[in-house]
Amino acid sequence: MAAYVQDSNFLTRRGVVFLAIVALHVFIAWALATGLARRAIELVAPPIQTEVVEEVQKKDEPPPPPPPQMERPPVEIPPPDVAIEVPVETQTTAIQDVTDKPVVRAPPPPPPPPKPKNLVAPKPGKNFPTAEEYYPPASKRLGEEGSANVHVCVGPNGKLTEDPTLAQTSGSARLDEGALKLAKAASGRYQPGTEDGQPTNSCSVFKIKFELRN
Numbered sequence: 001m002a003a004y005v006q007d008s009n010f011l012t013r014r015g016v017v018f019l020a021i022v023a024l025h026v027f028i029a030w031a032l033a034t035g036l037a038r039r040a041i042e043l044v045a046p047p048i049q050t051e052v053v054e055e056v057q058k059k060d061e062p063p064p065p066p067p068p069q070m071e072r073p074p075v076e077i078p079p080p081d082v083a084i085e086v087p088v089e090t091q092t093t094a095i096q097d098v099t100d101k102p103v104v105r106a107p108p109p110p111p112p113p114p115k116p117k118n119l120v121a122p123k124p125g126k127n128f129p130t131a132e133e134y135y136p137p138a139s140k141r142l143g144e145e146g147s148a149n150v151h152v153c154v155g156p157n158g159k160l161t162e163d164p165t166l167a168q169t170s171g172s173a174r175l176d177e178g179a180l181k182l183a184k185a186a187s188g189r190y191q192p193g194t195e196d197g198q199p200t201n202s203c204s205v206f207k208i209k210f211e212l213r214n
């Protein structure tokens with residue numbers, strides 16, 4: 001009998017616990033359905049609030065100025081006593097041709113004539129008059145003496161091609177005149193000049209000397 005009472009008590013407690021568990025599950029289901037559980041969780045653990053904190057950017061500040069540099073006073077060096085001669089450019093006053101026209105060059109000079117070969121000057125020939133024949137009488141009386149150089153041009157025939165001229169005076173006008181008369185009177189008595197052995201027109205100077213004979 002006592003065992004039966006004990007078993008009844010045990011079953012009653014088990015039933016109570018079972019009913020409590022079932023009631024708890026029913027309550028949780030109802031709370032979830034009605035949102036009561038969410039409110040309870042919010043009350044127990046409030047929602048986490050997040051704040052966006054803007055990072056303050058530091059402005060780029062300019063670097064500090066460099067320390068001042070101490071300037072050294074310039075050292076003056078006296079210039080050396082050296083005299084330098086600078087060439088002076090000379091300015092020409094000639095007129096410069098700045099035109100674009102082409103410069104026409106002058107033609108080259110003609111070549112000089114060839115020198116004759118074996119040229120022989122004319123000279124007194126046969127029967128040439130003497131200075132005694134043309135000695136001025138006044139010069140003889142006064143005792144004048146001297147030599148005159150006479151220039152003559154002679155043709156191939158030995159005759160004068162032009163009047164003779166005085167190349168150098170004797171110092172006396174009378175003697176000079178006597179020398180010219182002699183040279184002119186000797187026309188046709190000259191030995192003509194030659195070129196390569198052939199007679200040709202040529203000129204020469206010869207001396208006529210006047211001197212007194214004792």
